[in-house]
Amino acid sequence: MWVCPKCGRSFKNMEQSHYCGKPPATIEEYIAAQPEEAQDYLLQINAAIKASIPESKEKISWSMPTYWKGRNLIQFAASKRHIGLYPGPEAVEAFAGRLTEYTTSKGTIQLPYSKPLPLELIGEIANWCFKKYVNHCIQWFNHHRPVKQTPVNESNLITRCGKATDEQPNWNQVGI
Ligand SMILES: [Zn+2]
Numbered sequence: 001m002w003v004c005p006k007c008g009r010s011f012k013n014m015e016q017s018h019y020c021g022k023p024p025a026t027i028e029e030y031i032a033a034q035p036e037e038a039q040d041y042l043l044q045i046n047a048a049i050k051a052s053i054p055e056s057k058e059k060i061s062w063s064m065p066t067y068w069k070g071r072n073l074i075q076f077a078a079s080k081r082h083i084g085l086y087p088g089p090e091a092v093e094a095f096a097g098r099l100t101e102y103t104t105s106k107g108t109i110q111l112p113y114s115k116p117l118p119l120e121l122i123g124e125i126a127n128w129c130f131k132k133y134v135n136h137c138i139q140w141f142n143h144h145r146p147v148k149q150t151p152v153n154e155s156n157l158i159t160r161c162g163k164a165t166d167e168q169p170n171w172n173q174v175g176i
Pocket of ligand 1: 004005006007008009018019020
């Protein structure tokens, strides 16, 4: 945890680059407030994530652009020399074989400005995070369903809920 001496806001990362004025309320505002050299990278990353998980919600959480579906699925933030991508430790582990060129730590992937962005891979990672949440919902529903009801799978979960469930898994949303 690092507290900016200028504006007093706290961040996960030391020296997190940010705008010290009014905190951004949307991903667009966040990107617009970043240094120019970071903006193009942020726009590309944001577009890749948005395209791969269009059913999730965009928000700012922990002062970072966040894609949310029942939980924070994936987040990113600009630093001095790289963009930090935060898909969580399990995703970083699952994609480790394809991330050997990048610095990673628990739950974080550093995407340096000196390299072209692996946009396809970023999209796949975001989608993996989304699927993981859907699978979590399926398990939850199947665990809690009354005995007579048919087990839920991905396609009937998505059909019955409209999309994967938004808030806490709720059996009534699935309906019978
Ligand atoms: Zn500040």
